[in-house]
Amino acid sequence: MNTTKTRIYISGALTGIDNLDKIKAFYTAIGSLCDEIGFQSYVPHLNTDPIGHPNISPRQVFDTDKQQVSKSNLVIAYIGYASLGVGMELAYADTNAIPIILLYERGKVISRFPRGIPTVFSEIEFKDYKDALTQLESVLKQWRQQHK
Known part of the structure; x- marks a missing residue:
């Protein structure tokens, strides 16, 4: 039996952001959700x-x-x-054939470039952070079932 936990990288802008504490709390909540489901999350702002x-x-x-x-x-x-760092992280994920889930607010204009990355398998448009976490939980549980 494989006991290695699935590793999930949480990507998000950290520079030039209004309400930085709120967005960091959102990233941390995503990491916590991943951990609760049984994955191993890496949340960059907690380290760098x-x-x-x-x-x-x-x-x-x-x-x-x-x-x-x-x-x-x-x-x-x-x-x-918009974030250069997030864009680079997505490019590395694509280069390494790592699946990607994209999150963004419903109604926001989002560049088609990241949305067109071949390894993106889910886009979650949400109304608020609670809605994002609810939808993400469902997607992660489905993904886990498919990759057992």
Whole structure:
């Protein structure tokens, strides 16, 4: 029996964001949901946040986050804010054939480029963070069943 937990990388903008504490709490809640379901989540701001970890160099952030994406089995990306870092993480996921779930608010205009990534298997449009987590839980449980 395979006892290795599925690793999930939680991607989301951390720079140039209004209500940064609220969005960080959302990312943390996504990670907690993943952990509760039985996955192993990696939430970047808990390890390399520009405010919480100011002494980590840009190169260390790049190396750490790239490695974490590359060894993940699934990436969940909040794309409600434009972010170069999130775009790069999605490109690494695609390059490594890692499945992606995209999250964004209903009614937001979202670039077609990330939505067209071949490894995106689910897009969740939500009305609020609670709705996002409810929909995400359903998608993750389905995904887990399909990948047992």
